Amino acid sequence: MERIPILKMGDFLLVTIQVDMHDQMALALQDDLTERIVRTGARGVLIDISSLEIVDSFIGRMLGVIAGMSRVLDAETVVVGMQPSVAITLVELGLALTGVRTALNVEKGMKLLRAATGLADETNHAGERE
Amino acid sequence: MPANESKELPLRTDDDIVRMRQAVRSIAIETGLSLVDQTKLVTAASELGRNTRIYGGGGSVKIEKVDNGIRRGVRLTFEDHGTGIPNVELALKDGYTTGGGLGLGLGGSKRLCNEFEIDSRPGEGTRVMIARWKP
Numbered sequence: 001m002e003r004i005p006i007l008k009m010g011d012f013l014l015v016t017i018q019v020d021m022h023d024q025m026a027l028a029l030q031d032d033l034t035e036r037i038v039r040t041g042a043r044g045v046l047i048d049i050s051s052l053e054i055v056d057s058f059i060g061r062m063l064g065v066i067a068g069m070s071r072v073l074d075a076e077t078v079v080v081g082m083q084p085s086v087a088i089t090l091v092e093l094g095l096a097l098t099g100v101r102t103a104l105n106v107e108k109g110m111k112l113l114r115a116a117t118g119l120a121d122e123t124n125h126a127g128e129r130e
Numbered sequence: 131m132p133a134n135e136s137k138e139l140p141l142r143t144d145d146d147i148v149r150m151r152q153a154v155r156s157i158a159i160e161t162g163l164s165l166v167d168q169t170k171l172v173t174a175a176s177e178l179g180r181n182t183r184i185y186g187g188g189g190s191v192k193i194e195k196v197d198n199g200i201r202r203g204v205r206l207t208f209e210d211h212g213t214g215i216p217n218v219e220l221a222l223k224d225g226y227t228t229g230g231g232l233g234l235g236l237g238g239s240k241r242l243c244n245e246f247e248i249d250s251r252p253g254e255g256t257r258v259m260i261a262r263w264k265p
């Protein structure tokens with residue numbers, strides 16, 4: 001099965017969802033992220049969903065689980081880049097994404113992560129791989 | 131796909147659901163639905179398709195492009211021969227789930243579409259019809 005890649009950037013993990021995910025892929029991402037946070041001691045997770053054309057209740061639940069799980073492991077999660085049409089649809093679907101922090105784009109999301117984790121200057125380590 | 135034609139797709143695997151979402155999207159574009167309306171329709175389709183697969187034990191969806199001089203849009207009919215829903219009114223309530231979900235699929239799909247019809251019989255199966263029209 002195709003898996004969603006997770007990149008490490010300093011103390012943060014970066015995920016860009018670029019495909020129409022089937023449910024098993026979403027579940028695998030949940031597990032992979034948990035394992036990576038524990039293994040790397042990452043303090044933040046940034047999930048870029050700007051390529052996602054829909055967010056349904058299943059993906060919404062996955063984002064909530066990842067946010068909750070990372071919090072328990074002392075890491076913050078920020079979801080960035082939601083398309084306006086997706087946001088409008090989410091509200092009507094009734095999905096509140098409670099407990100999930102969001103930001104308009106990657107830059108703002110990184111800023112939020114740095115503020116929330118009290119870590120400055122993460123971008124100095126940009127692109128660093130494990 | 132020419133106007134007033136339809137096609138049927140299976141809903142048995144995760145991949146079937148991905149394919150169904152893509153088929154619904156391309157017909158919604160052909161019909162001229164706006165991006166927001168496309169997104170609402172595909173999201174509702176994703177919810178109902180997953181219900182068909184998980185609770186209905188698999189089934190199918192009929193995708194119809196409607197253009198009859200009065201209305202233009204897309205109609206989808208999900209059908210399975212699973213357990214059926216004993217209490218449809220209850221199942222439509224937000225937060226009601228028997229599968230550990232969020233319980234948003236049915237009620238949410240209803241809100242996301244212009245038409246919503248559900249016919250479910252315990253022991254026989256479930257059919258849900260939705261439509262989204264071009265304003």
Ligand SMILES: Nc1ncnc2c1ncn2[C@@H]1O[C@H](COP(=O)(O)OP(=O)(O)OP(=O)(O)O)[C@@H](O)[C@H]1O
Pocket residue numbers: 057058177181182185186210212213214215221222226227228229230231232233234235236237256
């Ligand atoms: N096709 C079906 N066959 C049998 N039961 C169904 C079917 N569709 C829905 N149900 C029942 O209705 C309930 C509510 O469905 P709904 O889609 O609203 O929520 P969910 O699937 O439980 O959670 P979510 O969709 O938010 O992940 C389901 O838990 C299930 O018991």
Ligand SMILES: [Mg+2]
Pocket residue numbers: 177180181231234235236
């Ligand atoms: Mg559902």
